[in-house]
C-alpha cells in the first residue's frame with residue numbers, strides 16, 4: 001500500500017500535519033507490518049468539511065444513480081477480494097480460509113445485500129393523508145473495531161451510501177489496512193469525491209473529535225461498551241443520533257430434544273471461530289443436567305482437535321489473538337476462571353505446543369461454571385467456552401437473560417420448541433440450529449449491547465430521517 005501514512009479525504013490521499021505514527025503489528029509474528037499516522041482534530045475537521053460539501057449533491061442522488069455506484073463498487077471489490085483477505089489475515093490474524101470465505105467476503109456481501117434492499121426501497125410514499133419521506137440523516141462519523149474489521153466497516157458504509165449520507169470513517173488503529181484498501185476500492189469506483197473519507201488514529205483523539213463535531217449528524221459506532229458510552233456522551237452535546245454495536249455474552253441453550261453431540265460440537269466450534277473474537281460468539285453453553293457430562297466430553301474433544309497455528313497454514317482452524325492487550329486480557333480471565341473454582345477441562349494459560357511467537361491461546365473449555373462467575377459475566381473475546389448446567393427450561397431462559405448484554409442468542413432443538421424459547425430471550429438476534437441469513441437479518445443489541453440495528457433493510461433505515469409533508473386534503 002502506497003498511502004499508508006496518508007488519509008483519504010475528498011477523493012485524494014492527503015498528508016496530515018501530525019508526526020505521530022502508530023505501528024501495526026502482525027499478531028502471528030509480533031513483527032511490524034506497517035505504520036499509520038495518528039490523526040488529529042484538524043484532520044477530522046478537514047474530512048468533515050469534505051463530507052459536508054459532498055452531502056449537498058450526494059443526498060439528492062436518485063436511486064438509479066446510487067444503484068450504478070453500488071454496481072461499480074461491487075465490481076472493484078470483487079477484483080480485489082483475494083487482496084482484501086490477505087490484508088485482513090496479516091493485520092488481525094484470521095486464518096486464510098476464514099479471511100477468504102467470511103472476513104473479506106462479508107464486506108462484499110454487505111454491498112450486495114444492501115444493493116438488493118436499495119432497489120426496492122421506497123424513499124417517498126403516500127401515507128394516511130400525507131406524504132412520508134425518508135431522507136439521508138446527513139454526515140455520519142463511523143468508528144470500528146479490529147475483530148471483523150471490513151465486515152463492520154462495510155455494513156456501515158453500504159447502508160449510509162444507500163441512504164444518501166456522506167461519511168468520515170475512523171477504523172481501528174489495530175487493523176486499519178483493510179479499511180484503507182476499501183478506500184482504494186471506493187476511489188476506483190464511480191463514487192463522487194468527498195462522499196467517503198477516512199482518518200486514522202486513536203479513539204480518544206480522532207474518535208472523540210468525530211463524536212464531538214458539530215457538523216456530524218450521526219455517529220455509528222462498533223466496539224466495546226466502554227468506548228460506546230464515551231461516544232454517546234460526547235455526541236449528546238449536539239443531539240446526534242448514535243447507533244452503538246457493543247459487546248455480548250451470548251447464551252447457547254441446548255434443549256433436550258436437540259441432537260446433543262452435533263449441537264455441542266457445532267456450538268463449541270462456533271465459539272472458537274475467529275479465535276473467539278466475535279461480539280456475538282456463543283460463549284455460555286447451557287446444557288441440562290441429563291446431558292451435561294456428554295456435553296463436557298464432546299466439548300473437550302472439539303477443543304483438543306481445534307488446530308491453532310499460523311494463519312497461512314491451510315490446516316489452521318484458528319489463528320492468533322489480534323493484539324497483545326487482548327491476548328493478555330484473555331489469559332487473565334482464564335486464570336480468574338481457575339481461581340474462582342470453575343473446572344478447567346482443557347486449554348489454559350500455557351502457550352499452545354510449538355508456537356513460541358505470536359499471540360496464541362489454547363482453545364479452552366470450562367465446566368461447572370455458574371452464572372455469577374467472572375468468566376460467565378465478562379466478555380472474554382477469546383477461544384474460551386463456559387459450560388453451565390440448568391435443571392429446567394425456565395432456569396435456562398433465566399440464565400440466558402441474566403447478563404448485562406443482549407446482542408445474540410442461540411437455541412438448539414426441535415424448531416417450534418426452539419422458536420418458543422427464542423421468543424423469551426432478550427437479545428437482538430437469535431439463531432436456531434445454525435440458521436444462516438446474518439447479512440440480511442437485523443443485527444444489534446438489547447441492554448448494554450447497544451442501540452440500533454445494522455444489516456439489510458433495517459440497517460439502511462438507521463441512516464434516514466423521517467419527514468411528513470402535510471397538505472390540505
Ligand code: NAD
Pocket residue numbers: 143144145146147148152170171172173201202203204206207208211222223224225226227228230231244245246247248278279379381407444445449450
Ligand atoms: P474498542 O472499543 O477499544 O475500540 C473500538 C473502536 O473505538 C476503535 O476504533 C477505537 O479506536 C475506538 N475508540 C476507543 N476509545 C474511544 C473513545 N473514547 N472515543 C471514540 N472512539 C474510541 O473495542 P475493540 O477492542 O476494538 O473491539 C472489541 C469490542 O468490540 C468488543 O467489546 C466487541 O464485543 C465489540 N464488538 C461489537 C460488535 C457488534 O456489532 N456489537 C462487533 C464487533 C466488536
